[in-house]
Amino acid sequence: MASRAETTAGSGDREPRTERGRKTLRRLLEAAAAEFGERGFHEAAINGITGRAGVALGTFYTYFESKEEVFRALVREMSRATRAHVAEAVKDAPDRLAAERLGLEAFIAFVRRHPELYRIIEEAQFVAQDAYREHYRSFADAYRRNLSAARSRGEISPGSGDVEETDEARSWALIGTSVFLGMRYGIWEQDLPPGRVAEIAIELVSEGLRRR
């Protein structure tokens, strides 16, 4: 059981050693994102990936053990990129409700620029369940911490009942909202600007539907 040097946990087991290798790997990943994004996991062909990357079929297997492995690598990478993008957009928000709005707006805009990302992550539900759950689990955990902190600062209502339960369920409700608004207004029809969509959604979850 010789151990193997691993810089980034869990990625492939073939870190390129030369400049040429790193470049090829990068091109393969980009090609895979395009191929999976356009055709979906099952329609996508390794052939198509290597074709787009401009390398021979066999080269793929120098860098990845299987079709599923590239796919997982992409899911991880895109999950990371999405979280980073939203975090960046939110970092100067004065309070939680402002952060919600900025985050949602940034998310929808991001989805518009990267529709392939959306498709790949959602399809992970059926191709790499664990990666999919991990993705939303980390989103939900971050959300929960944010809600909890805002509650402590008195920025948001504590809700009725157990606060842990409440924070967790609220997180999933808010994530669902983002994902579906991203699908409807980011991918399917772009008939409202992200800012307006975020405004409506944030008014919904901050003021509520009840007439006052």
Next chain:
Amino acid sequence: MASRAETTAGSGDREPRTERGRKTLRRLLEAAAAEFGERGFHEAAINGITGRAGVALGTFYTYFESKEEVFRALVREMSRATRAHVAEAVKDAPDRLAAERLGLEAFIAFVRRHPELYRIIEEAQFVAQDAYREHYRSFADAYRRNLSAARSRGEISPGSGDVEETDEARSWALIGTSVFLGMRYGIWEQDLPPGRVAEIAIELVSEGLRRR
């Protein structure tokens, strides 16, 4: 272009003419729901479907033109069943907010009893996009009408800005909430009863997060 007698729009083109035929068709549909639900579209085998149904492989093609066609038939059927179940649960609700709560609770409970249904509809996103969009489009339309009617009765706040835009976006936000809560509390972990999940979510969208 001779027209063909079609009772139910768009189904297969092979209505059975005998009692035996109707029974076989029913068994094939049930078997397909189980096979697709357990293994997903691509892992599912026609072989597996006919095996579960207790008929020979070729019999499948007496009733369906292809694997995709059964899948689409199932999506339509399950979409209908879900809407019917939620509509039934909601029919005696005194007002919109009560209806939201009853509907969400019923939805989560339904998902728990029929996880295969959930998987099939979500996978349609990648196997039969049009059927998937149709499913959520009809949900959203129903939602929009309900919100609009409630607004007219003065039960809910009109929100700021264009009311049509608001109703549409609110519909998708609420659907996203249901779908994600259904996934998290109906399928992944059943650590809260549907009633409690619905309570938290409905408090969120009726009272809002803002502290008062």
Next chain:
DNA sequence: ATGAAACCTGAGTCAATGTTCAAGTTCGCG
């Protein structure tokens, strides 16, 4: 009863494609 339509059978066809591999080329260190 009877014959035609409906239904069932399951071995065989066939195309698609993920993966392997032996042979060649390029890189970079000493």
Next chain:
DNA sequence: CGCGAACTTGAACATTGACTCAGGTTTCAT
């Protein structure tokens, strides 16, 4: 340079599973 490691190549392999079809059985209207 020069040599071993890294990298590339693409034909060949192997599996898989959707779909066909020619022939047999059952149903049911007359």
